[in-house]
Amino acid sequence: MKFRLFGALAVFALFILAAASPAAAYSYAAAGKEPLIENREALLSGIDKGDWQSVRKAYAGMKSDIAYLDANEDKGIAGAFDKALAAQKGDVLKSLLRRAYVDEIERRLDGARDQIDDYQNAKVLVVKAQKFYEAMAGDLEPKPRAAVEDGLKRALDAIGNPGLFGVGAKDPDPKALAEARKDVLAALKPSAPEAGSSG
Amino acid sequence: MKAAVRPFSIVVPGQNLAGLLWAPVVLAYAGYAIWLFAHPAVLPSDDALFFSRALTHFEILDFAPQFPGYPGFVALGRLFLPLAHGDPVTALYWLTVVLALALPPLAALVVARKRPNGAIPAFVLMLAMPLLPDLALGMLSDGSGIAFLLLGLAVLPPAGQDSRLAPGIAGLAIGWAGCCRPSDAALLAGAFxxxxxxxxxxxxGLIVGAGLVVVPTLAVLYALEGPLYLWAGTxxxxxxxxxxxNTMFSRTASPNWFATIGAVPGAWLIAAAIAFALVRCCTAFKGCSPRLVAIAGALTAHLVWTLVMQNPQSLRHLAPVVALGGLLVVLAPWGGRMRAAVIVAMLAGESIALASTLDFDPSAPPPIARAIAALxxxxxxxPVAVNSGVALLRETLSDRRVYDMQYPAHATAGMSEENATAGMSEENAKAGMSEEDAAAGGAGRGGYRLSTTPPTSGKASVFRGRMAGEATMYLYRFQP
Structure with a gap:
């Protein structure tokens, strides 16, 4: 009797989890590490202490992501990083890092726009944009900070929601996402005027 | 002959004295409730801010609230929204005050099922718990986990009586405790x-009851967030x-629990009373009821979990230990005199701790709110750099940059820049330039540091915690 009851409970649990599971494909690669965020402390600490070996080591961890941005989003950013490193210009490196973060936010929001019909992937991308914003939020003045936060919240709303077993489902809204993207990037532009020059 | 026990009876039948003793206790309880409700509904931390956001918009990945989501707690908070005219901060405040105020009667109910004349001591020990004000005014989920666990223990029938329904209801209550506060998993498993x-x-009954709450809740969370929930969790x-x-495994050095406990006067007396009761339960295991074993198990599991995995800077994590410790002291299998002595010792410890940590002024807002007002x-x-409350400051300070000291190099780098060059308006930078700065040649650089640790040198504005468990904050000038 007990076993029957436990069995029924287990089947019920599996049924609910299976039914509730979003059907869309999901790439865990998209939710992986972010070298630009993870290596920033080491890079900035190296600059502060004048320890350029540590700076170069931290930059090595970011290099493939910077190369990606250079090839796809912001032509010239990798060369600018190399030049600043060679000349040991800390202030330039700091502003380049901000520029790279803005590029990453733009890149993820563009990805969400392109995959807006794939709820899980679009959500991963907006959440990733939020992570980059949170990492650079300290550098933002209150006005752009509020504008970016508001824009990213709207972006998250705009990708819709499949709902729970269809209940509460909300269709994605590409127009609202485009508006949110535009507002976010406009607010971030003064922090990194050269960001996304090839995007 | 053993007196008959009525369900939920907290007065010893035939003893008028118990009724008389309840009068001052209830009076003190009413005064306590009035004092708690006299406090302003002001957010004291980032986590409280995240909970308040969740009352109107549930999105774990957007920190509304923080992982793991606390769905039961958020659902309860939403019940208070209409009463609070839709204001999530007030709703959250009412919820946590009500949950904290529910603890003394629930403790009395748990004890009354086994030892009716222990109901008053259990009530009083819970009411005098030094962390109770923090459970109420901290606006976090801690009180909910304890409250529903106690409810689960209270509905279980005493030895010799049986009920087909009670274990199921207890399972529902303990399961709901888990949905309110998943981080109390060790506590709840230790009882369950x-x-x-x-x-x-x-x-x-227990398993089906708990499953009926926990399984659908997990399913709802998974449906709402998908695999991202697991990613956020990792x-x-x-x-x-x-x-x-700041756990035992943190990369950075952190204060340890012994230092945190030792900083509260009377805390060691409370700890000694609880430890004594725990040892007594272990040595006289055969005399312990299943309910008492569950209380001891929950206390031990939570204590180990807290010492290993929780932040020693957050004293509130020990609240379940003190709350269950009070029950253990009252219910442990020992003689009347010894029981009375240990209860008095614990109450003395609690009184000393309360008297030395409590700010009786109910008009005082939390330290972080006072620091924000000063800023x-x-x-x-x-700009200001903070190690606690960064989201709250970013939300409320509409005139400056806010750096997170979890990234100290980033904060230092940002505050080393000329304030005007990092996007700040020139007017503001000029307004912030004091004569002292100009004389030092550091005009426009640096900012403030808001911290829970005092500066090693120089002056600081001090915003004292209002109670045990609420950290004192220090605001001072910071020049990288």
Whole structure:
């Protein structure tokens, strides 16, 4: 009797989890590490202490992501990083890092726009944009900070929601996402005027 | 002959004295409730801010609230929204005050099922718990986990009586406790497993009851967030364990629990009373009821979990230990005199701790709110770096940059820059330039540091915690 009851409970649990599971494909690669965020402390600490070996080591961890941005989003950013490193210009490196973060936010929001019909992937991308914003939020003045936060919240709303077993489902809204993207990037532009020059 | 026990009776039948003793206790309880409700509904921390956001918009990945989501707690908070005219902060405040105020009567109910004349001591020990004001005014979920666990223990029938429905209701309550506060998993498992193992006739009811709440809740969370919920969980657990959580495994040095407990006068007396009761339960295990074993199991499991995995800077994590410790002291199998002595010792410890940590002024807002008010009065718009409350400051300070000291190199780099060059308006930078700065040649650089640790040198504005468990904050000038 007990076993029957436990069995029924287990089947019920599996049924609910299976039914509730979003059907869309999901790439865990998209939710992986972010070298630009993870290596920033080491890079900035190296600059502060004048320890350029540590700076170069931290930059090595970011290099493939910077190369990606250079090839796809912001032509010239990798060369600018190399030049600043060679000349040991800390202030330039700091502003380049901000520029790279803005590029990453733009890149993820563009990805969400392109995959807006794939709820899980679009959500991963907006959440990733939020992570980059949170990492650079300290550098933002209150006005752009509020504008970016508001824009990213709207972006998250705009990708819709499949709902729970269809209940509460909300269709994605590409127009609202485009508006949110535009507002976010406009607010971030003064922090990194050269960001996304090839995007 | 043993007196008959009425369900939920907290007055000893035939003893008028008990009724008389309840009068001052109830009066003190009413005064306590009035004092708690006299406090302003003001957010004291980032986590409270995240909960308040969740009352109107549930999105774990957007920190509304933080992982793991606390769905039961958020659902309860939403019930208070209409009463609070839709204001999530007020609703959250009412919820946590009500949950904290529910603890003394629930403690009395748990004890009354086994030892009716222990109801008053259990009530009083819970009411005098030094962390009770923090459970109420901290606006976090801690009180909900304890309250529903106590409810679960209270509905279980006493030895010799049986009920087909009670174990199921207890399972529902303990399951709901888990939905309110998943981080109390060790506490709840510590209570649940002994009950399931020791009382076979309760087993099915407890498991089915808990499952009926927990399984659909997990399904709803998974449906709402999808695999991202697992990803957020992995990041949260890794970050909490090795980063900001100040656990035993954190990379950075952190204060230890012994120092935190030792900083509260009377705390060691409370700890000694609880430890004594725990040892007594272990040495006289045969005299312990399943309910008592469940209380001891929950206390021990939570204590181990807290010492290993929780932040020693957050004293509130020990609240379940003190709350259950009070029950243990009252219910432990020992003689009347010894019981009275240990109860008095614990109450003395609690009284000393309360008297030395409590700010009786109910008009005082939380330390972080006072620090924010002080920053509002500061004429310039210098940036501020904080190690606690960064989201709250970013939301409320509309005139300056806010750096997170979890990234110290980033904060230092940002505050080393000329304030005007990092996007700050020139007018603001000028307004923030004091004569002292100009003389030192550091005009426009640096800012403020808001911290829970005092500066090693120089002056600081001090915003004292209002109660045990609420950290004192220090605001001072910071020049990298």
């Amino acid at each position: 497993l002994p009950l399931v193992i020791l009382v076979p006739r309760w087993r099915t 990041h949260f657990v890794a970050g909490h364990t090795t980063g900001w959580g 509002h009065e500061e004429p310039g718009s210098r």
